[in-house]
Amino acid sequence: MTLDEFNHFCKALPHTTHVVQWGNSEVWKVGGKVFAIGSIGKDGHPAFTFKTSEQNYYFLEEKPGYRPAPYLASRGMKWIQQYNCDSNEDEALEYYLSASFKLVSLGLTKKMQKELGLNQSQ
Template identity: 60%
Template sequence: MLPTPLFGMTYAEFNDFCGALPATTYVMQWGKAHVWKVGGKVFAIGGWEKESDPAFTFKTSTLNFNILRDEPGFRAAPYMAARGMKWIQQYAVIEGGDADLKDYIQESHRLVSLGLTKAQQKALGLNQR
């Protein structure tokens, strides 16, 4: 049984949330995908081929990737996961709703920012403790 389409977070809400994270930039690319970057590296994508059905793609840890890819409403992200990257796409309603999606996006931002050089992190004011 397929999950029902996602009618929770809109692309406008997605863009507002991602834009509030530190040191982010936005670009629309790959057709009409809403692409968010930190330090020039993608951390979240809103959109996919079926414009009428929102989908949100984000980077995960290996553990979360292995768990989420088999959960209802999630799948290994098309194109990215096929290249060995640990990216998940939420394409339907999930039990935790928008709060869980926001947590996943925030964690993706953190994971991607940790992959930047220490100099880039410092210049962007990221991961400073």
């Protein structure tokens, strides 16, 4: 997945906002909370960082092309970074980005969820 494809995918999720910060990282938020970060690594390849469930965190940290997210994981947060992956991982990345969006949106206050029209069926 390219950085442009990443941005296009995240933009299509409901009620997302986008900022460029932290050294030109593409930061995507829902309700003011970060759910995905896209950047270009030192090797010139895109890297995508997202929040994940505890189970997926332990699965992905052992999978080639994935690692605990720099800075975030070292502080005990369950964030993973996908880097140096083939395009055959794009569908998996879309799944994990969607799951991250859902995890973060579920962490918003009930008031914020209602204002954004999110998670009302859960």
